[in-house]
Amino acid sequence: MKRTKKEKTYLDSVHLWGRLWSIGALIALLMVPTAICAHFHAWPKFTEIMGPIGKVMLLNWTVAVVEVIAYTPLLGAGGTYLSFVTGNIVNLKLPCGLNAMAKADVKANTEEGEVVSTLAIGASAITTTLVIATGVLLLGPAVSVLKNNPVAKPAFAYVLPALFGALGAGYFRKNVAVSLLTIAVGCIVLLFAPSLGVGTLIFVTIITAIAGALGMFKLGWIK
Amino acid sequence: MTGNGDFKTGGFMYAVAIGIILVVVAESVFFMVKSWKRGKELGLSKETMKNTIFSSALFSIAPAVSILTTVIVLAGALGIVLPWIRLSVIGNLAYETTATKLTLESLDARLSLSTDITDPKTFGAVAWVMTIGTSFALVLLPIVCKTIQNKVGGALNKNEKTSRLGDIISAAAFIGIIAAFVCNAINGRQTKEALTIGDAGFMSVCTLVTAVVLSLILETLCEKKNLKKLEPFAMPISMFAAMGVAVVLNLALPEAVTAFTWWGNVA
Numbered sequence: 001m002k003r004t005k006k007e008k009t010y011l012d013s014v015h016l017w018g019r020l021w022s023i024g025a026l027i028a029l030l031m032v033p034t035a036i037c038a039h040f041h042a043w044p045k046f047t048e049i050m051g052p053i054g055k056v057m058l059l060n061w062t063v064a065v066v067e068v069i070a071y072t073p074l075l076g077a078g079g080t081y082l083s084f085v086t087g088n089i090v091n092l093k094l095p096c097g098l099n100a101m102a103k104a105d106v107k108a109n110t111e112e113g114e115v116v117s118t119l120a121i122g123a124s125a126i127t128t129t130l131v132i133a134t135g136v137l138l139l140g141p142a143v144s145v146l147k148n149n150p151v152a153k154p155a156f157a158y159v160l161p162a163l164f165g166a167l168g169a170g171y172f173r174k175n176v177a178v179s180l181l182t183i184a185v186g187c188i189v190l191l192f193a194p195s196l197g198v199g200t201l202i203f204v205t206i207i208t209a210i211a212g213a214l215g216m217f218k219l220g221w222i223k
Numbered sequence: 224m225t226g227n228g229d230f231k232t233g234g235f236m237y238a239v240a241i242g243i244i245l246v247v248v249a250e251s252v253f254f255m256v257k258s259w260k261r262g263k264e265l266g267l268s269k270e271t272m273k274n275t276i277f278s279s280a281l282f283s284i285a286p287a288v289s290i291l292t293t294v295i296v297l298a299g300a301l302g303i304v305l306p307w308i309r310l311s312v313i314g315n316l317a318y319e320t321t322a323t324k325l326t327l328e329s330l331d332a333r334l335s336l337s338t339d340i341t342d343p344k345t346f347g348a349v350a351w352v353m354t355i356g357t358s359f360a361l362v363l364l365p366i367v368c369k370t371i372q373n374k375v376g377g378a379l380n381k382n383e384k385t386s387r388l389g390d391i392i393s394a395a396a397f398i399g400i401i402a403a404f405v406c407n408a409i410n411g412r413q414t415k416e417a418l419t420i421g422d423a424g425f426m427s428v429c430t431l432v433t434a435v436v437l438s439l440i441l442e443t444l445c446e447k448k449n450l451k452k453l454e455p456f457a458m459p460i461s462m463f464a465a466m467g468v469a470v471v472l473n474l475a476l477p478e479a480v481t482a483f484t485w486w487g488n489v490a
Binding site for chain 1: 236267278280344
């Protein structure tokens with residue numbers, strides 16, 4: 001579809017402002033650890049954080065490339081710039097944008113879709129921010145009391161199995177074969193190297209899951 | 224410098240959080256106003272645009288509660304303000320938890336997500352790893368977003384198989400992240416110097432199984448009974464219920480049972 005001059009101007013303007021906001025948000029984000037370290041006079045040594053930064057970068061930066069390529073066409077320009085600043089794309093912004101476009105009967109990759117998707121994601125981002133802020137202000141004191149309470153201590157000690165069990169169940173159900181393979185490989189690795197940190201194990205499980213999923217896709221086990 | 228953990232929830236941290244939240248809200252409002260004006264030019268009705276905003280806001284309330292759950296999870300170690308900042312920008316449930324755990328593991332084997340961090344240097348280190356580790360999309364977008372939207376996006380949309388493959392890789396990567404934590408709860412062991420409460424055993428497996436089973440029951444119930452409103456709450460309900468089961472088991476069962484781990488009882 002050939003775009004009109006006005007459409008080009010609008011989209012160009014969205015990209016221009018999107019770039020400026022992304023750079024601005026990046027600077028604001030980098031100011032957070034900078035301000036924390038400066039205020040508390042507590043700068044960690046670069047060599048101390050180099051290891052974990054490297055691991056997290058390898059993990060998240062690869063996923064970021066896939067996400068930018070996969071979601072940009074679906075979210076539209078404005079929706080993409082907003083989503084990647086506010087986060088929670090897969091579990092919130094993407095379904096929210098797609099749902100709004102379906103309800104308004106407009107398609108992604110059209111100007112109408114661009115407008116509806118941006119309005120939806122903007123509304124979603126503001127709502128999420130307000131809900132989290134309200135929750136934090138209400139729950140903040142309660143969390144401090146609870147985590148120091150001896151009766152409630154096991155709840156916090158086993159918070160990771162609770163979180164990842166609840167979070168993973170849906171994914172495991174929809175991808176049974178890939179999940180079973182990945183968990184089996186992870187557990188076997190831990191049998192021989194039980195003290196392997198999650199930071200190292202995560203690479204084993206991610207590679208297993210992706211290789212397994214690609215193999216199953218080629219074999220036609222996953223459609 | 225080592226002290227108590229109060230600095231994590233002091234006025235300074237709240238001021239930083241408010242600053243970041245204002246940036247997020249300002250960007251959202253800016254793009255919404257821009258889109259609204261363009262929508263009017265394109266002939267979209269006010270009602271359609273108002274409905275979009277209203278229904279999207281409603282749609283987001285329940286998932287936001289679920290995101291709040293992660294803030295509470297991370298609050299055990301980091302206080303409530305830094306997780307609040309992180310989960311309001313870019314943040315994601317799995318990535319933020321992974322970044323925190325990796326940093327704590329690397330700095331001190333005794334630290335875990337249930338350890339109250341009292342050293343500002345450790346706190347600062349976690350903040351740096353979270354920020355740098357998850358900010359790449361903001362570097363990438365200004366460079367490639369336009370090209371992707373114009374070229375790659377069109378090609379991906381046309382080629383269904385390529386698009387499906389992207390979804391599969393994305394889901395597999397996520398399963399990989401979750402699986403590492405699940406395996407750690409099944410038969411992982413902390414390093415020798417670490418607190419043995421982190422070792423896998425009776426309690427970790429019971430908590431994990433409770434969370435998985437409850438989540439599956441609630442999801443199935445939502446599907447069968449068409450309970451759309453309950454769906455986004457399935458995850459937080461399952462998580463809190465599993466945490467509750469851990470508390471009840473700890474109170475109800477003898478210590479010999481609750482302290483059992485595959486690697487020897489907790490001292």
